[in-house]
Amino acid sequence: MHSAPQMSGEHEEEVAARFLDASSRGDEGQVMSLLSAVPSLLDRTCPRGWTALMLAARNGHLGVVQTLLRHGCDKNRVNSSGQSASDVARFWGHKDVAVVLGEREEDGVGFENYFGDEPLDRLSAKRADAVWLEDRKKHPDTVFLLFSDLSPMLHRDQQGVQHLCRLGYEAVKDLVEKPDCVLVFLGVEKKKRRRSATTGMESVSGELPAWFAISGVEEDGASLLGRCPHGERKCSFATAPHRDLLNLGDEDAGVLAPARALLAWHRRYAFCSTCGGATVSEEGGHKRTCRRQQCPSNKGIHNTCYPRTDPVVIMLVVHPDGNQCLLGRKTIFPAGMFSCLAGFVEPGETLEAAARREVREESGVQIGGVRYVSCQPWPMPSQLMIGCHCVAVTSYVSVDRSEIEDARWFQRQQVAEALLGGGSHPGPGPVQSGLVLPPKQTIAHQLLRHWISMSANL
Ligand code: ZN
Numbered sequence: 001m002h003s004a005p006q007m008s009g010e011h012e013e014e015v016a017a018r019f020l021d022a023s024s025r026g027d028e029g030q031v032m033s034l035l036s037a038v039p040s041l042l043d044r045t046c047p048r049g050w051t052a053l054m055l056a057a058r059n060g061h062l063g064v065v066q067t068l069l070r071h072g073c074d075k076n077r078v079n080s081s082g083q084s085a086s087d088v089a090r091f092w093g094h095k096d097v098a099v100v101l102g103e104r105e106e107d108g109v110g111f112e113n114y115f116g117d118e119p120l121d122r123l124s125a126k127r128a129d130a131v132w133l134e135d136r137k138k139h140p141d142t143v144f145l146l147f148s149d150l151s152p153m154l155h156r157d158q159q160g161v162q163h164l165c166r167l168g169y170e171a172v173k174d175l176v177e178k179p180d181c182v183l184v185f186l187g188v189e190k191k192k193r194r195r196s197a198t199t200g201m202e203s204v205s206g207e208l209p210a211w212f213a214i215s216g217v218e219e220d221g222a223s224l225l226g227r228c229p230h231g232e233r234k235c236s237f238a239t240a241p242h243r244d245l246l247n248l249g250d251e252d253a254g255v256l257a258p259a260r261a262l263l264a265w266h267r268r269y270a271f272c273s274t275c276g277g278a279t280v281s282e283e284g285g286h287k288r289t290c291r292r293q294q295c296p297s298n299k300g301i302h303n304t305c306y307p308r309t310d311p312v313v314i315m316l317v318v319h320p321d322g323n324q325c326l327l328g329r330k331t332i333f334p335a336g337m338f339s340c341l342a343g344f345v346e347p348g349e350t351l352e353a354a355a356r357r358e359v360r361e362e363s364g365v366q367i368g369g370v371r372y373v374s375c376q377p378w379p380m381p382s383q384l385m386i387g388c389h390c391v392a393v394t395s396y397v398s399v400d401r402s403e404i405e406d407a408r409w410f411q412r413q414q415v416a417e418a419l420l421g422g423g424s425h426p427g428p429g430p431v432q433s434g435l436v437l438p439p440k441q442t443i444a445h446q447l448l449r450h451w452i453s454m455s456a457n458l
């Protein structure tokens with residue numbers, strides 16, 4: 001039975017405490033009755049700066065979160081550790097709550113990592129519609145991304161920002177008709193981007209502009225650049241994908257991820273893996289079918305005809321004392337760089353088991369709880385990086401030198417300084433603190449940032 005607060009008899013502090021406690025427990029009825037009696041409770045905080053919204057987000061109480069939002073609470077407020085309710089929900093894995101608290105309100109869902117944006121609607125149902133695809137291919141609004149050796153054509157604008165170069169059908173129609181051309185249908189622009197990317201005009205037909213990626217043509221890179229609408233001198237093909245493809249805007253990166261992964265698949269899987277025969281690209285480049293009718297790959301359920309995605313677990317391992325994390329380095333890393341441990345998930349293995357096995361194999365450390373944080377498509381060539389926070393139950397490190405060069409515990413303070421000092425790329429100057437972290441476009445960086453932002457105040 002919830003009693004309305006007796007303002008005369010009950011101290012205001014006590015009412016606030018009851019309100020915050022009800023939010024934390026997910027008691028929607030009490031939250032509503034207290035709010036209607038004392039509206040000023042809405043954005044009240046407890047001593048560590050936590051609002052009712054943060055407490056409800058902490059414990060995944062979607063109903064209370066929605067009630068508080070309906071009453072107009074301030075969802076952008078941060079606690080004394082700088083975390084918003086959305087940060088708290090994400091940290092504790094309450095995805096439904098995080099979506100409701102999401103910052104990108106236009107589509108109701110956000111993305112958390114570079115390469116993770118979805119600016120196109122993939123329209124998978126249209127992939128088998130050859131007539132529709134043929135028609136879209138020739139439409140003046142259609143955007144083509146041209147790749148040479150799996151590198152997209154890029155152009156640099158006057159501010160020096162890199163973009164994917166968008167070509168129209170006229171610039172590529174001779175390539176598209178060549179037999180060696182691999183053409184992949186990427187999807188159509190979402191409604192809010194109805195303006196055509198190539199002409200700057202509103203789409204006349206009402207159909208949203210379609211995007212394709214092209215590769216596999218014999219023409220060399222230098223001559224392909226001549227097709228660029230911005231003039232060949234402003235354009236280039238990326239030469240070092242791990243560097244050049246990390247400097248795009250979020251939307252371009254989100255289109256590039258599936259485009260590059262699919263083109264890489266076409267290049268590596270030209271022949272049937274069952275019989276070795278020739279295959280043909282189908283369904284807008286989302287399937288390769290064996291030409292031999294009697295091939296077993298043409299019957300029953302199997303996974304050899306479809307593009308692959310390889311799951312990789314990547315772990316931020318927190319020391320049992322909560323104040324250090326385990327990072328490793330490979331010999332190929334730039335000087336001073338350490339990153340999260342990672343490894344491929346094996347067949348028949350859960351993510352949790354893969355995380356435990358990889359950490360044990362590479363560092364000798366045993367981990368207990370594994371909590372999923374966020375993931376990142378990584379189109380080099382086609383991994384899905386599954387980011388987890390793990391809690392270690394042992395701390396002795398014994399490095400497997402055949403896999404990595406070194407693994408060590410790093411103090412929270414040292415990691416925070418490396419993050420803040422921009423120590424996330426080997427700059428031209430001397431390495432200052434010694435520790436260099438991967439750039440912000442990587443999920444490893446985001447897992448570390450996440451851990452640093454989540455202090456003991458959780
Ligand atoms: Zn076959």
Ligand code: MG
Nearest residue numbers: 342343358403
């Ligand atoms: Mg490994």
